[in-house]
Amino acid sequence: EVQLQASGGGLVQTGGSLRLSCAASGFTTDEHPIGWFRQAPGKEREGVGCISTSDGRVYYARSAKGRFTISADSAKNTVYLQMDSLKPEDTAVYYCAGDLSTRYCGATVTTGDPLRGPFIRWYEYDHWGQGTLVTVSS
Numbered sequence: 001e002v003q004l005q006a007s008g009g010g011l012v013q014t015g016g017s018l019r020l021s022c023a024a025s026g027f028t029t030d031e032h033p034i035g036w037f038r039q040a041p042g043k044e045r046e047g048v049g050c051i052s053t054s055d056g057r058v059y060y061a062r063s064a065k066g067r068f069t070i071s072a073d074s075a076k077n078t079v080y081l082q083m084d085s086l087k088p089e090d091t092a093v094y095y096c097a098g099d100l101s102t103r104y105c106g107a108t109v110t111t112g113d114p115l116r117g118p119f120i121r122w123y124e125y126d127h128w129g130q131g132t133l134v135t136v137s138s
Contacts (some may be wrong), residue, residue: 001026002025002098002127003024003127003129004023004034004098004129005022005129006022006094006096006131006132007020007132008020008021009094009132010134011137012134012135012136013136014087014088016086017085017086018086019083020083020132021078021079021080022079022129023076025077027127028077029074029098030072030074031054032099032100032103033052033102034051034072034096034098035049035099035105035120035122036048036070036079036081036095037095037096037097038090038094039092039093039095040089040091046061046122047118047119047121048060048068048094049068049120050070050105050108050109050120051071051079052104054103055103055106057104059106059109059118059120060117061116062116062117062118063117067083067085067086068081069081069084081096086134087136088138090134092133093131094133094134095129095130095132096128096129098125098127099125099127100127105120108120108124108125
């Protein structure tokens with residue numbers, strides 16, 4: 001059974017850091033991309049970034065670039081989202097998801113928008129974790 005479990009959320013002050021973890025089972029994260037997404041109350045789901053260790057590519061949405069880092073530990077079958085310089089607008093439920101239909105993160109990304117940056121197509125990810133809440137206080 002394919003499962004993803006996100007953890008590590010919590011309450012942090014503006015400027016602080018958190019590291020989220022996404023533990024996968026039932027498939028190998030080396031073979032399929034893992035995406036990080038978030039959804040704030042009353043807002044649409046937003047892609048944060050994705051990683052595919054099969055080709056070593058990582059994509060970040062503009063909102064995350066320079067502050068967030070996605071990495072993977074193959075031995076633990078776990079993907080991480082390191083979030084630094086957190087802002088109140090980062091407050092959201094964060095989800096990790098896997099797309100088992102492809103090996104490459106790039107296959108789930110639309111590029112070319114100079115304002116938004118890479119758009120990670122969340123609707124292509126077919127397996128989702130339960131979400132972890134991140135609250136950034138001002």
